[in-house]
Amino acid sequence: MSEIHKIHQQLMNKEITCTKLVQDRLGLLKQNTHNTVNSLLDETALALAKKVDAKIESGEEIGLLEGIPFGIKDVYMVQGTYTTASSDLLKKYKSAYTATAIQKLLDAGAIPLVKENCDSFGHGSSSENTIFGAVKNAVNPSLVGGGSSGGSAVNVAKGFTVFSIGGDTGGSIRQPAGYNNVFGFKPTYGRISRFGLMAYASSTDCVGPIAKSTEDIRIVLNAMSGKDVKDQTTYQSSSISKESVLNTDAIKTVGYFKNFINNDAISAEIKADFLASIEKIKAKGIEVKELDFFESDTLVSTYYTLAMAETASNLSRLDGTNYGNRIEGDNLKDTYSITRSENFSEESKRRIVGGNQVLSQGFSDEIYLKGLNLRDQIAANFEKDFKEVDIILSPVTPNLPPKIGDSLKDPLAMYLSDAYTVGFSLGQLPTLTIPKGTATGLQISAAKNNDELVLQFANFLNDLI
Template identity: 80%
Template sequence: MDSQIHKIHQQLMDKDITCTDLVQGRLDLLKQNTNNTVNSLLDILALDLAGKVDAKIAKGETIGLLEGIPFGVKDVYMVQGTLTTASSKLLKNYKSAYTATAIQKLMDAGAIPLVKENCDSFGHGSSSENTIFGAVKNAINPELVAGGSSGGSAVNVAKDYTVFSIGGDSGGSIRQPAGYNHIYGLKPTYGRISRYGLMGYASSTDCVGPLAKSIEDIRIVLNVMSGKDTKDQMTYASETISEKSILNHEPIKTIGYFKSFIENDAIDPQIKSDFLAAIEKIKAKGIAVKPLDFFDPNTLVSTYYTLTMAETASNLSRLDGTNYGNRIEAETLKETYAVTRSENFSEESKRRIVGGNQVLSQGFSDDIYLKALALRDTISERFENNFNDVDIIVSPVTPNTPPKIGKSLKDPLTMYLSDGYTVGFSLGQLPTITVPQGTETGLQITAAKNNDELVLKFANFLKDTI
């Protein structure tokens, strides 16, 4: 299978390249890039680690598959001693005191972090424009948005600045930018990878996941990051997915798609046409296809944002300048809190915090928040029923192609609705991958909980089918 990780590993072992030259070359590309993907470079750390890999090779020692492989980190993950800004004014000078579990596992396997990557501030956005570092520019067309919130991570992979990057996905923040930049992006089953050290956006849907140019590289990175972590009670032990296992798609007999997604008035006619053409190609391979009834995308968006705004209001309540962040003094403590948060949070973050506090407030929580919780349970039950009938659900990643930079900032509602095809799978806590085939923004492949291997199987099958 096509894999940059395998290719670079072999080049290092054969001494065709040195790890130091590899890392320095990628750092140079990141410094020169004009897509606004970089919040900070980890050049001193990266070159030090690269030197250690070269020393091992010079001694004739065997190196692990990920040793010396350069990767990117979305700037919402802690990496000890480095700036972790969440692309926000509030945390622009904050340095991590520890390293996130998922990132530490990669570093323990020898992978080398190069860069903290630009993103929507605190993950609040679907375009990577809500950032103090400037809008991330799409890898294919720099006039368009990169998608969000993991836009910098997706562009760095697409432009070969990093071999892979680690994004964060709450409602589509890995899958949508992967689709916009024509690469692979995986949101694993909720709890498969520890969230410890990830700045929380919405605790009930936050997932750590990889972006890469091949399914094999996604598989390798997923295996390393997966596993139970005592620092995250939602994690669980999971089995390793082998390279051989994802070559066999025979267990997949029936796939489904949601009629409400394809018959929706908001979908771009070309995306609809391309999606239906992809379905016909899948049918031609002998796989049964079943249309499924599901919720309207607007209902999914409303449910998702009701719950996640409430959770982000709670998660960000600690950021008042007292223990963390850029404190702005005023005459009283209450005024200090107010001006610190008002001046340092982006307009989008403030919109979500205010919305979250509203739905949690007395008089509104019963009518709004509790109803959204009940609807999420209904959505999960519907997914369980669907997966009794089909093995895989295939859907477009987005209803439309990437907008021009600046458009989403003027129309937040349209930005929220662009998440209509991704947020439902987040509410269901299901494994979902974006593949760069089928439509202009790719296809989304989803399986039942804990069936991450099945998702990779079908993604590999589609690689040679569409």
């Protein structure tokens, strides 16, 4: 059931006012005990709601997204708001401009309520690496909310926002969506502009929506998509219609990676549930094929080699000179050193040091170039697979969400929790988490630019499971 359509009808029929809708959601965000809020945009939100009410009062038509309250992961620039990336370095930083994807939603009339808690600079899979306190899971507050877009997923799951905009580099939308039983979509790389999203790893960073239905995902995806002169990796994509995603006859074959399932790392419960879902798909007359893929350890090490290298490069600009919380030392070099040492989280420092290591002389040929070569092999493997199957299905995570505190003690375990998401990031493929099939959901992937097919299969699975 689409919440966007429902609220749109209520506003048009004058069953609710936009001001009351926004006030209610702001009230829930203020009271919430899940640590999802970095800052509230209450003044802006209420001013925008007033305008929507005035339009409705005067009998004007309003767009589908007009007046719909949403949340924004705190790594997106929104002019005049604090954009902290949940870090000490940027905790007082105010954006001078607005990210393209967010601007498109504002142009469509959607109302931003909140900048949402996340792992600092997107570094983490649990939303514990943050100066605002760990995000608590929507279902069980003693567990992590997932990451890095944990606050965004929890806000949607709890009904604090109608949808939220997360960021996905190696699974940061899909994994928290799975942990909190909501839908999360990483579109094809380049479908949505990255301009105004703080860069983590530029070759896999994607902007995407988290919502409670595939229809809401489709609406928000269409609003944000398109070519942007400020991001050279973007391309023009056609709009996905409501009718087309309800046509599920196009999918004849589904594949899954057998080494994801026949693996010591996967919990018995998730494995059994995944295989049961596969049987249900077979029973509907769809051909299911077992596929060969890279070992999950190879995927994780390839992804983190490249992501750490890119983040070390991207974050080198944060030295307290142009922006950020500067801490003075005895000289300029000392100032840089203290500013970065004191203001970056342990996890960010781990990734910057690791990234500089793999890019350094003597190591770059040995490690970084090998990583680039493996990424090409992974992309080629996907191209081969999608000649045989329409869709690849996989678990979102090998295990259930950990308790808060556990991931901080074991960073390697946290990296390995991304085993099933990072491959699709390296392949730059459209991939959706659907909260069905296993305790942390199922992941649906298609070939590049086949975002529509992913949503079609999601609708098919929604009815089936």
